[in-house]
Amino acid sequence: MKKSLFMLALAGSLVLGTALTPAFAAARTDATIGLVLEPPNLDPTAGAAAAIDEVVYANVFEGLTRFAPDGSVTPALAKSWDISADGLTYTFHLNAGVKFHDGSDLTADDVKFSFDRAVAADSTNAQKALFADIKSTDVVDPLTVTLTLAKPNGNLLFNLAWGDAVIVAPESAATNATKPVGTGPFVFKDWVQGDHVSLEKNPAYWGTPVKLDKATFKFIGDPTAASAALLAGDVDAFPNFPAPEAIEQFKSNPEFRVVVGSTEGETILAINNEHITDVRVRQAIAHAIDRQAIIDGAMFGYGTPIGTHFAPHNPDYVDLTAQSAYDPDLSKKLLAEAGVTDLTLTLKLPPVEGYARRGGEIIAQELAAVGIKTTVTNVEWAQWLSEVFSDKNYDLTIVSHTEPLDIGIYARDDYYFGYHSDAFKKVIADLDNSTDPAKRSELFKAAQKQIADDYVNAFLFELAKVGVERAKLHGLWENAPTQATDLTAVYWDE
Amino acid sequence: MPAYLAGRFLSLAASLLAASLVIFLVLEIVPGDPARFMLGINAQPDTLAALRAQMGLDAPALTRYVTWLFGLFHGDFGISYTYKVPVAELVLDRIWISLPLALFALGLSTLIAFPAGIIAATRRNSPADVTVMGLTQLGVALPNFWFAMLLVLLFAVTLRWFSAGGFPGWDDPLLAIRALTLPAVALALPQASILSRVMRSAMLDTLSEDYVRTARAKGLSRGQTLWRHALRNALIPVLTIVGLQFSFLLAGAIIIENVFFLPGLGRLVFQAITARDLIVVKSVVMLLVAAVILVTFLVDVTYALVDPRLRRTSP
Secondary structure, X not given: OHHHHHHHHHHHHHHHHHHHOOOOOOOOOEEEEEEOOOOOXXXXXXXXXXXXHHHHEOOOEOOOEEEOOOOOEEEOOEEEEEEOOOOOEEEEEEOOOOEOOOOOEOOHHXXXXXXXXXXXXXXXXXXXXHHOOEEEEEEEEOOEEEEEEOOOOOOHHHHOOOHHHOOOOXXXXXXXXXXXXXXXOEEEEEEEOOOEEEEEEOOOOOOOOOOOOEEEEEEOOOHHHHHHHHHOOOOOEEOOOOOHHHHHHHXXXXXXXXXXXXXXXXXXXXXXXXXXXXXXXHHHHHXXXXXXXXXXXXXXXXXXXXXXXXXXXXXXXXXXXXXXXXXXXXXXXHHHHOOOOOEEEEEEEOOOHHHHHHHHHHHHHHHHHOOEEEEEXXXXXXXXXXXXXXXXXXXXXXXXXXXXXOHXXXXXXXXXXXXXXXXXXXXXXHHHHOOOHHHHHHHHHHHHHHHHHOOOOEEEEEEEEEEEXXXXXXXXXXXXXXXXXXXXXXXXXX | OHHHHHHHHHHHHHHHHHHHHHHHHHHHHOOOOHHHHHHOOOOOHHHHHHHHHHOOOOOOHHHHHHXXXXXXXXXXXXXXXXXXXXXXXXXXXXXXXXXXXHHHHHHHHHHHHHHHHHHHHHOOOOHHHHHHHHHHHHHHHOOHHHHHHHHHHHHHHHOOOOOOOOOOOOOOHHHHHHHHHHHHHHHHHHHHHHHHHHHHHHHHHXXXXXXXXXXXXXOOOHHHHHHHHHHHHHHHHHHHHHHHHHHXXXXXXXXXXXXXXXXXXXXXXXXXXXXXXXXXXXXXHHHHHHHHHHHHHHHHHHHHHHOHHHHOOOO
8 A cells, every 4th residue: 555655656746747847849939047156236337247247248238349259349239430540539320229128219328428437437337447548428419429539549349349338328327237228139027136137038129139038047156056957957058167077977968068168268377476576486487387287187178278368269379388388397497596495485266166276286286396385375256356466465376367358467557466567568558559450460479478478477278168058059159258148149949 | 020121121232232243343354345346356446446435335434333233223234235235125035035944944854853753762772763863863964965966866857856956936836835845855854863863862851750650650541641741841952952953044054055056045145255245244144143132032031931030130
């Protein structure tokens, strides 16, 4: 009797289970995307968190220009633009018929409002520097707007493609943090803090309509939970999958596709140049590190070695890895030449399980092998920002710089590397002032060589983007030219 | 009695004030700047200053403390730095997950522990007792997050009876309860193990009391004695443990909340600490402290009602 009751219960739950899994005759039009971090708010113009753009970039908010999946800059709200001969005036022609999600029209006034707000004295835009050269924004007519620059800026169209430069409306700017109102193909529906954000198709979208009717972003930070959520069908894709150790399992499962692409994340062992002033010691640190060992040991083989602060997939990249190749004997020789014995350095590791915490252990061992002792401290991000970044109270740290094309940070005064080079600053200044592609390419190469020659940091590898998707889901970005989850081309086959 | 109550009440107010001061001071000395955390490494100094001013962080510490305390009195817990919504709203959202989850887990653990403990005690040294003791030993030793992962693997990944985690909201109560089932089971198992052991030893103690022998001698059956006398008296230590477990389950389920990505109170505080959303940390911790202090106060008052000796103020 007991046994038959049990069988009955089992059969009952099987029937229930089947009933709860509806059979899809037509292709699905909804998708649930897993993200590791929840955005603190949904306003990309008032916060640095990459998670904000991972939800709203290209989906909810749009700028005058945008990043295409290959990293190039293409027209978005502006259908075209003219640049004056002196490079100081940009005239943008806006697309007609663009509406914000609240029904109001997008006009040149909204563009002016957005840029004026970003450069204002009380602006809380995390990337205010992107707009630094804008002297004024002027409305010509409802669909034409001009930007007047204080000096030529070859990066302007690139800068305007960032999530921090999206166009917002004055009526909704203050509440975008919790109720984002943009011009994108998806409309914000709801946000259950701690759990998910859901978006719906914008029926009044001005551009190519999207194929999904509904998109949900689910926030799952725990690597094991992320695997389980994919396997259980709660999540359809994890564009940045947090559990590299579980990748093999998904590779062998025909229901899933593993996509390995590139990112803009240069992962470096940053060196405090103000503490370690002798270039020979910095060079010794660079030669002590076996990049491949870190990629294999900390990243499960995902990552591309770099020898300078530049993305390897960029056409202007120069491979300088040989200049700081793994050579412990050379390291020891350089240390001896510099007269350094008994060196102990602090190594502060931010809370990133892969490159920082696991990579940090490997680096500490490799440095010990050439006679450099390290004191390893694990810190939280908030601590890292105040101790390492703001106060420069560190010798070594491992971090990934994920902003696209950010080699210019080496020219900043008072940056946490403590690197001061007039020659390098000159290169960056020339770069800012030139719009000629050939000249810019040359300057980018010169900049890469300069920091490699100065052994500013030990350059480790370019972070890989490892995504896991349902095999029938298509259209997500393979590479990550910017941190975004662009759903505009996503669809299900079948 | 009024004098006793007034005394207890004064001590309640003093404890709350002291707690608020400690919480505020501890969070003052935590390294890390909320504005810098939000704006990241490319933020310019003037932008940081603008955001600090906007969040009211540029005022002196004393002003900020008094403003916060004053707000608490009015039921205003402040606005979250990162989420930009009132803290009270966040807490209210989370408590609708944490409270039902805690009650669900507690219900399950009592349902398992009471019969198990009673059976073990009444059949001491029998195979049933040995089995219960063995299983509870295992239950105490198993890490609950690992047990939770096993549950997910079996019921969500293989059988697909439940989802692997997340919370759909209370719009559909059945779905909500389904979402809370695996986490509640994972939470309940270690609690049930502890509770069964407490139940068993409390029962054994009362069963050897004189009044139990007297009741039996008066002619009550074994079952009647058990229900009317032994169980009631054994419940006192057991309920104390249940009370302690409840406050633990309410805010202490962080690990289980992570495994099942449930947006509960524990995870709210944890995320707020890493993001330096100090206003959320301050207000939620204060709320939890207040809850514990209040419960203690109520217990003190109940003791006094039961035991007249406590009402007399000592000379």
